[in-house]
Amino acid sequence: MSVNSETQDVVLSVQQVGKLYSRRPSDVRRRLSAAAWRAFLNLKAPAITNKRDREFWAVSNVSFELRRGEAVGIIGLNGSGKTTTLRMLAGQILPDAGRIELTGTSAAMIDLTAGFQRSASGYENIFLRAAALGLNRDQTRQHLDEIVEFCELGSALEAPLVSYSSGMQMRLAFSIMAIVSPDVLLIDEVLAVGDFRFRQKCLGKIREMRARSAFVLVSHSMGDIRNFCDRVLVMHKGNVYFQGEPDEAIRVYEELDADTPSQTPDQKLIAAMGPTFTNDSALELVEHEWVDEHMNVVEQVQFDQAFALRVRLQSNIDLPSITIGIPVWNMNAQYVTGLSTQIQSDAFSLKAGSPSEFLLKVEPGMINPGTIKSMLTVLSGAEFFYRVPNPDLVIGPTGHPTWGAITIPHNWIKLH
Amino acid sequence: MPDDASSKMQQDAPSKTLYLPDSRYSVGPFAAITAIVREIFQYRSHALTLFSNDFKASYRGTTFGVLWNFILPLVPISVYLLLVNIRVFPAYDGMEPALFLGFNVMFWYFITGLVLRPIDVVKSKAASSMKTSLPLSVAISSSFAQLCFDGLVRLGLVVALVLVFRDWPNPNFLGLIFTLLVSLTFCLSAGLIFSIFNMAYSDTQRLVGIFLQYGLFLSGVIFPMSSMGRISILEVWNPFAVFVGASRDYLFVGSYAHPEALGVWGFVSLVMFITGVRFFYTMEQRVRGLT
Numbered sequence: 078m079s080v081n082s083e084t085q086d087v088v089l090s091v092q093q094v095g096k097l098y099s100r101r102p103s104d105v106r107r108r109l110s111a112a113a114w115r116a117f118l119n120l121k122a123p124a125i126t127n128k129r130d131r132e133f134w135a136v137s138n139v140s141f142e143l144r145r146g147e148a149v150g151i152i153g154l155n156g157s158g159k160t161t162t163l164r165m166l167a168g169q170i171l172p173d174a175g176r177i178e179l180t181g182t183s184a185a186m187i188d189l190t191a192g193f194q195r196s197a198s199g200y201e202n203i204f205l206r207a208a209a210l211g212l213n214r215d216q217t218r219q220h221l222d223e224i225v226e227f228c229e230l231g232s233a234l235e236a237p238l239v240s241y242s243s244g245m246q247m248r249l250a251f252s253i254m255a256i257v258s259p260d261v262l263l264i265d266e267v268l269a270v271g272d273f274r275f276r277q278k279c280l281g282k283i284r285e286m287r288a289r290s291a292f293v294l295v296s297h298s299m300g301d302i303r304n305f306c307d308r309v310l311v312m313h314k315g316n317v318y319f320q321g322e323p324d325e326a327i328r329v330y331e332e333l334d335a336d337t338p339s340q341t342p343d344q345k346l347i348a349a350m351g352p353t354f355t356n357d358s359a360l361e362l363v364e365h366e367w368v369d370e371h372m373n374v375v376e377q378v379q380f381d382q383a384f385a386l387r388v389r390l391q392s393n394i395d396l397p398s399i400t401i402g403i404p405v406w407n408m409n410a411q412y413v414t415g416l417s418t419q420i421q422s423d424a425f426s427l428k429a430g431s432p433s434e435f436l437l438k439v440e441p442g443m444i445n446p447g448t449i450k451s452m453l454t455v456l457s458g459a460e461f462f463y464r465v466p467n468p469d470l471v472i473g474p475t476g477h478p479t480w481g482a483i484t485i486p487h488n489w490i491k492l493h
Numbered sequence: 494m495p496d497d498a499s500s501k502m503q504q505d506a507p508s509k510t511l512y513l514p515d516s517r518y519s520v521g522p523f524a525a526i527t528a529i530v531r532e533i534f535q536y537r538s539h540a541l542t543l544f545s546n547d548f549k550a551s552y553r554g555t556t557f558g559v560l561w562n563f564i565l566p567l568v569p570i571s572v573y574l575l576l577v578n579i580r581v582f583p584a585y586d587g588m589e590p591a592l593f594l595g596f597n598v599m600f601w602y603f604i605t606g607l608v609l610r611p612i613d614v615v616k617s618k619a620a621s622s623m624k625t626s627l628p629l630s631v632a633i634s635s636s637f638a639q640l641c642f643d644g645l646v647r648l649g650l651v652v653a654l655v656l657v658f659r660d661w662p663n664p665n666f667l668g669l670i671f672t673l674l675v676s677l678t679f680c681l682s683a684g685l686i687f688s689i690f691n692m693a694y695s696d697t698q699r700l701v702g703i704f705l706q707y708g709l710f711l712s713g714v715i716f717p718m719s720s721m722g723r724i725s726i727l728e729v730w731n732p733f734a735v736f737v738g739a740s741r742d743y744l745f746v747g748s749y750a751h752p753e754a755l756g757v758w759g760f761v762s763l764v765m766f767i768t769g770v771r772f773f774y775t776m777e778q779r780v781r782g783l784t
């Protein structure tokens with residue numbers, strides 16, 4: 078499969094998504110009021126660059142891609158952020174960091190009552206739920222027999238939904254969803270309330286739908302996860318603790334308990350680097366890459382070799398004064414240094430519609446061998462326009478020993 | 494890039510939907526208006542079902558049943574009609590006091606309902622809207638259906654008063670329609686804006702309630718503005734006084750004494766509508782799940 082067609086097959090792309098919650102309602106209201114005033118005054122959304130003590134990332138740095146026909150499982154202990162992640166994927170709540178891109182259509186089975194009216198009959202709810210999924214009454218009528226047959230609810234469809242058990246509601250919800258056959262189907266444990274036979278019927282139907290759809294399945298049933306999913310994310314304390322083959326993921330999950338630290342070293346690094354943010358309406362066509370002294374793009378340089386970061390971008394608005402900053406971390410998640418335009422006396426500016434190019438030159442022999450992680454941030458005042466990781470750069474070994482993360486220029490002189 | 498409700502299906506070629514921390518911030522006012530109209534159309538069956546549920550729930554278990562839904566909207570007007578009968582109010586400029594009050598109170602409750610209901614609905618449904626995936630605009634439309642029903646019941650009483658007192662209207666339809674448009678856009682926009690700010694500042698709902706309780710007496714609803722001494726200056730500065738006065742005069746007299754004030758408030762309403770709908774659309778996803 079070519080790279081291009083692989084890209085086209087991606088129906089859901091999740092990049093470093095995070096959700097910030099607070100233990101105190103006053104913090105939630107504070108953020109909401111800031112967002113409300115900015116929306117009211119037609120200003121850009123405030124980026125979350127710092128959080129208060131009582132705030133916490135309920136979900137942090139979740140990234141994965143989902144291709145048509147694939148099924149990704151999400152497992153984890155209670156409160157690990159599975160449902161919050163799924164709600165963000167479904168667009169029920171917005172992420173506070175990162176980006177979710179959905180190609181095509183989606184439907185979610187997160188709450189059984191979603192799209193239903195409890196006082197209406199089962200029949201009427203078929204039309205209501207289908208309408209919420211984009212079908213008009215005629216289209217729904219064409220599929221009505223199929224839905225009625227699949228859900229096996231018979232005369233109970235005449236009764237109001239309020240009299241249904243959760244299993245019956247799940248039957249109805251799933252039957253409608255199966256007819257609609259979206260590009261991405263998000264399912265959160267709701268299948269668990271169905272009886273064994275109907276659950277098998279649902280899984281069979283999902284298998285049929287795999288030719289057209291992709292799935293994200295949250296479940297505590299390891300059997301379903303093992304049989305059905307291609308990949309599994311293990312979530313723990315809001316982070317993706319493990320991502321990989323189902324069997325391995327289940328093993329990792331079964332070893333988890335509430336005392337397990339939330340992050341592996343990799344995740345610590347991601348957390349240290351903080352959220353990503355883009356504002357496409359302000360800055361676009363942003364490219365940033367490491368180059369050597371001949372302006373060739375590089376992934377590795379020698380310790381005693383000069384290198385630079387080349388940044389190209391185009392602003393859609395006039396920005397009389399911008400700051401470009403490059404925070405740098407090593408692989409141990411230590412914040413090594415920051416390379417900012419703020420220490421220069423001349424501020425950079427951007428003109429709307431004109432492409433701009435910047436070069437950050439770094440002297441040789443400053444950063445000690447190892448891989449460096451860094452982030453390109455562009456801001457004006459307190460307003461962030463761009464905050465995205467640069468490509469990794471490997472600083473090659475040197476003939477002499479080094480200590481710590483950086484080597485500052487120094488000379489030893491013998492005085493006596 | 495469009496942002497849509499959580500669960501959605503379209504029959505067109507695959508579209509791209511982005512969910513970002515700043516989703517909808519770059520949406521323009523007309524795109525926001527179109528999106529809200531599309532949402533309401535897509536979920537119109539839900540809006541009707543919600544209205545039907547609320548309508549039935551309001552009298553469920555009572556002895557008089559559905560009769561309550563006709564009686565209760567008439568209570569505010571009937572109180573004032575009683576006071577008219579015992580001659581608490583003076584005669585009004587050429588109009589039967591009962592008709593003056595009946596029309597004013599009917600109109601007042603209708604337009605202030607457009608302010609108050611979005612605040613109530615967003616407050617009460619924000620938490621559940623996250624789970625039901627139902628856009629808040631749909632819940633608001635359903636509550637407006639109830640408001641329209643109450644308004645129609647009161648309008649029926651006003652028609653009865655016209656027939657009883659034989660005080661026939663002399664309508665200027667152009668003026669009346671313009672006044673109605675201005676009043677509705679002004680109040681709807683205010684309602685949408687306050688509904689969001691109320692989620693951030695809980696005092697908003699109470700302050701709006703107090704403001705409108707005073708407004709009932711300071712907007713020429715009960716007493717004609719001309720009889721209110723120094724407060725009569727509000728006749729053109731208070732938008733509610735302008736809306737109530739203009740709608741009544743365009744319906745019964747055929748002309749309104751301050752068309753320029755109505756024009757100015759019309760412009761303000763337009764600006765508020767463009768701002769308010771966009772603001773509501775931008776913030777709607779952000780208040781979901783909040784209590």
